[in-house]
Amino acid sequence: MELDQISAPAGQDVERHIVLTVETPPQVPEVETAETTAGRDPLALAAVLDVSGSMRGPKIEAAKEAVRQAISRLHEGDVLSLVTFAGDVNTLLQPTVVDGRFRKEAAGVVDKLVAGGQTALCGGLRAGIAAALAQPCETNLVLLLSDGQANVGELDLEKVGTYPLDARGKGVTTSALGVGGNYNEALLVEIANQGGGRFYHVVHAHQIVPYVAGELGEASAVAAREATVRLVLPKSAGLQLFSSAYLVSSESVVALGDIPVDTQLEVVLRMQLPPQKAGSRLRIDGTLGYKSPAGNELTTVLNPVTVRYIAAGDFELRDGAVVPIVERVLEQMKARGVLGRARAAAAHSRARADEQAKVGLDELRSYASLLGEEEAAKYAVEQELTFAALDASPAAAKAAVSSAYRRQRGTKSFDK
Structure with a gap:
């Protein structure tokens, strides 16, 4: 933890910011890997594809190839479902445990995909979430890909966001990939933020395959599961997050969710601190708690930060600024x-x-x-x-x- 300004005027409410940096290793230590052949727990992937008219051509072909590669990368024991949306919503592959026979069946379904029609994005999202919840694993990812504006069904951004938020509370992560220049970026960010996942913007069709593969890798290679930061703050202190991707689950607990390997997160926390006496020092401690892929509950003690209070008459705006x-x-x-x-x-x-x-x-x-x-x-x-x-x-x-x-x-x- 790092503090933006280590000095503060006595006798006043003040705001100070903590910058919390969380880094995960390139790979999980062997002792903390899951006790499976793959070294990770089974994963459920619900792929939700926009097959509206605007996806015709290179985009639909790239999306199909991305799903084919996902099918080949999933391990036996993982679960796959496939939802498509245009004017209507179709669950083409019900959630099924992956094995050799299902891989062939799934690839055949993907090969037949064609683009045409409108964009029932919310309906597709809800169907994908339902599929993920129908046969959940330890890790559950809904990955939505779209290149256009939603124009069928629920269109209100805030209402659409309630569905991935509810799913997040049930252990499902929702990520979103926007393609090209005509989709609603604010809507896809809302879906990813509320769903605890990630949002990606790609300009060209050829980027679809590596980004779908990359997000599947992020979901499957988790270093810290259900990570939470707990701060020790004085009574009546307040805490505000800069990013809606994370949740304040209580006055001093921040839920970061699952963190992939080889990741650096920078989380800014704004603290509203109550008045203190001149000459006093306010120390703020914290811990990072999480579960390893092996299921062990681990805790890392964060370095403390201290705010030093000086007489209000002696304090100047930039005193103690780092x-x-x-x-x-x-x-x-x-x-x-x-x-x-x-x-x-x-x-x-x-x-x-x-x-x-x-x-x-x-x-x-x-x-x-x-x-x-x-x-x-x-x-x-x-x-x-x-x-x-x-x-x-x-x-x-x-x-x-x-x-x-x-x-x-x-x-x-x-x-x-």
């Missing part, structure tokens, strides 16, 4: 602003999005003043340019949202 940490908080703040504006525009209106962006911009400028007024102005201009990119073109908007999401969630690139 510049590298402030800069990292600012980058996360910028990412949160981009994702928040995109979500507000999709869920409500452009006016609501502009209003939210202004509030966020003022907050960014105020916080950046810890680095000086010149730096604060620079950060504000950068953010305004990023907001402008959200309105410039669909391609620019998707690039900006993807970059912001990757900053917050630590997702990887699988481009070859």
Whole structure:
């Protein structure tokens, strides 16, 4: 844990930020691997494919190849289901334990896929979740792929997000892959965030195969399962997350979910701290708890951080500011602003999005003043340019949202 500002004025409520960095090893230590031949527990994959008219051509062929490769990569004992959606929703492969015979059957079904029709995205998502819940494993992944705007069934972003959120509480992770320049990036981010999964944006059809394979690898190679951070905070202190991908399950417990191997997460926590006396020191301790693939409950003690209180009359704005940490908080703040504006525009209106962006911009400028007024102005201009990119073109908007999401969630690139 690292603190953005180690000093604070006495006798006042103050906000301070902790930057928590969690890194997992390239592979799970042998002693902590699952007691199976594969070294991991069985995985249930529910592939949910958009087969609407816009997927015709290279995109549908790449999606089919991605599923074929997933079929070959799944281990015997894993579970596979396949849902497609266009104007209608079809569960073409009911959840089935993978073996040699089923691989051939599944490949034959995939070969026959054709694209055409509208986009019943929410219906496809719900069918995929139902399939994952019908025959669950230790790890359960719904992977939704789409290239277009939902236009059949439930379209409200917030209502769609309730389905993966509910599934998350039942042990199902939902990830989303957006292809090209015409899908709703805010909706797919909402699905991934609420589902505890990951969102990916790819521009070209040839990227579909490596990204589907990459996400399947992320879900199957888990280093820390059900990871949670517990902080020891004073009474009446508050805690706020910068990313909606994680959940605050109580006042001082943050649920990070499953963390893959070879991953670095950067999680920013905003603390609202109650007044303290001049000369006092407020120490904040924490632990990271998780289950290994072997099922062992493990705990890592986090390094403590301390806020030192000085008389309010002697305190100046930049006292105790740790510049590298402030800069990292600012980058996360910028990412949160981009994702928040995109979500507000999709869920409500452009006016609501502009209003939210202004509030966020003022907050960014105020916080950046810890680095000086010149730096604060620079950060504000950068953010305004990023907001402008959200309105410039669909391609620019998707690039900006993807970059912001990757900053917050630590997702990887699988481009070859």
